[in-house]
Amino acid sequence: MLGGVGLLLCLGGLFFIGLMYIFSAIRVIPEYERGVIFRLGRLVGARGPGLFFVWPPIERMIRIDTRVLTMDVPAQEIITLDNVTIKVNAVLYFMVIDPNKAVVNVMDYVRATMQIAQTTVRSVMGKVELDTILADRARLNSEIQQIIDEQTEPWGVKVTIVEVKDVELPQQMQRAMARQAEAEREKRAKIIHAEGEFQASKQLANAADIIANEPVTLQLRYLQTLTEIATEKNSTILFPFPIDIVRPFLGMLGTSEEMELRKAAMQQTSAARQPQRQPAQIPPAQAVPPTQIPPAQAVRPTQPTQPPYTQPQSTQQLQTPGQPQQRPEGGQPPRQ
Incomplete structure (x- = not known):
């Protein structure tokens, strides 16, 4: 039992x-x-x-796990081809397509993929200039993805997407790029303004041709301008006076060439009516023989002579009536 x-x-x-x-x-x-x-x-x-x-x-x-895995590539300093130091971080998307290789050929396929992604980003970014990194980022992402995918293929890992998330620039480079962008915007603004003025000048030229061919258009524009001025509350109003309004009256007088011809014809007619005056005949001048001037003779200087001394007369000389008294030389006048 x-x-x-x-x-x-x-x-x-x-x-x-x-x-x-x-x-x-x-x-x-x-x-x-x-x-x-x-x-x-x-x-x-x-x-x-x-x-x-x-x-x-x-x-x-x-x-x-055969799903798509996401891994952040940590930021690292990279020196570009034009010797600019930048910091770049990226994101990586990959998946295991062959589990046997992922287990047998590599010890830790996640860590190995991250390391190969860091080195590839550094090498690719260091071969190009900064402007290329900023302007052609899509091409660089594709190139990095192809390189990493080729290196992880023996591990049974397929890299699907590589994206550069952020490119950190130095402060000086950021200020320089800001000034460059501002100058580029000013350049574009000036070009657009110049193109606008050029097109406006073309339109004005076409409008001027139309107005020149159709004088009525100018008169209508003149009346429209007067209507606009009348609606404004201004104390002083200036009325423009177009020349086309008085052009018919100028046409009655004729053109400037016709007026010049008329003026010349009138001058010829007035000259023909006046009697012709013969100019006075002036006899030709006769030649005058030159006069001979005798040579000048030297003049000897004369020596001054003293007059003889005469004694004053004591008696009064008789004088004829109307004859002034004679004063003796060197004496006083006679007493009366």
Whole structure:
């Protein structure tokens, strides 16, 4: 009796252990994962998705996620081709397309992919100038993606997208680029303004031709201008007087050439009516023989002579009536 009970207990225990072993061997893999099976250290292959058995300790399974993974490439300083130091960070999108290679060929495919992404970004950005990095970023992203994908292909990893997120410039470079952008905007504004003036001048020239061919258009414009002036509240109003209004009256007088011809004809007619005067004949001048001037003779200087001394007369000399008295030389007048 006791032997039968012990046997039943042993069979029950073995059955329970067998059930536990079977339940422990059951593996359920979702759609986005694969299980790489190793049996006694040898690669059996990838299984999944779904339900299958892994018999421990003979077999071992490693789960691999086949969804797209996102990884940030940390910022790093890079010297460009034109010797400008910048900081660049990027984002990387990749996925495992071959779980067997991702397990067998590389120890940690995530860390290995991140390291290769950093070195590739540094090498590609260092071969181009700063202007190319800022202007042609899409081409650089594609080039980096192709290089990383070629290097991670032996690992069973597919790099789908590489995007440069931010390019940090030095402060001096930012100020210089701001000044350059401002100058470029001013240049474009001046070009647009010049093109507008050129087109406006063309339109004005066309309008002037139309007005010149149609004088009525100018008169209508004149009346329109007067209407606009009348609507404004101004104390002083200047009325423009177009020359086309008086042009018919000028046409009656004739053109300037006709007026000059008329003036010349009138001068000729008045000159013909006046009697012709013969100019006075002036006899020709006769030649006058030159006169001979005798040479000048030297004049000797004369020596002054003193008059003889005469004594004053004591008696009064008789004088004729109407004759003034004579004063003796060197004396006083005679007393009366």
